Amino acid sequence: MKKIRDERLILRNLNNIRIAFIVQTIGIIAILGYDLVTKGMEGMTSNPLWIVFLITAVVLGYLSMNISVEHETGEKSPKRGLWISISVLIAITLGVGILVALSDGFGMLDGVIFGGIIFVCGIVPIFYIYHLRKKQNEELEDE
């Protein structure tokens, strides 16, 4: 098969892929929905499609950050944003950690684990956004 060089066909091909992605996502949601109804939450999450769905959602979320950063208006200091986000994340982490540790049936260790998971999950996108903002600022300075 010849490689497509025509820009119009490349665009149309991308559009076709988008349609296929929508159909695929609807299919996955339908299968997971069926599993949820027939086998319950456990049955749904044990389906490998659940992992595929989650990974796709995470990748899409990260790719969307690329666009939302470019959509931001006004000059934002990446460092200031980074420190604000980290402070908020630490506050949330401590709050959740303490609440979990104080809950019935959970110990100190559970609080640390819950807080740690939230911290790690939060710090990655924060640094990614920081990296994107820094890159964008550097590009603006080049102009």
Place this chain on the structure above:
Amino acid sequence: MRNRLKIARVSMDLTQQQLADKVGVTRQTISLIEKGTYNPTLKLCLQICYVLNKTLDDLFWVDEEDFEREKN
């Protein structure tokens, strides 16, 4: 967007297929550009201009009033 691509192409005695081959696109794309249905990228516009020995203004320039009229 309306343009003068067809006139320039015919004056150079080129068919849509020949022009398409020279710029590396399909004949349909040239046809759609001539009809004004497809807006090519600046890169493709330049490639077409190089082949037809014309400037961007010669082929693609439209006055602001015409542009606004076509947009609405």
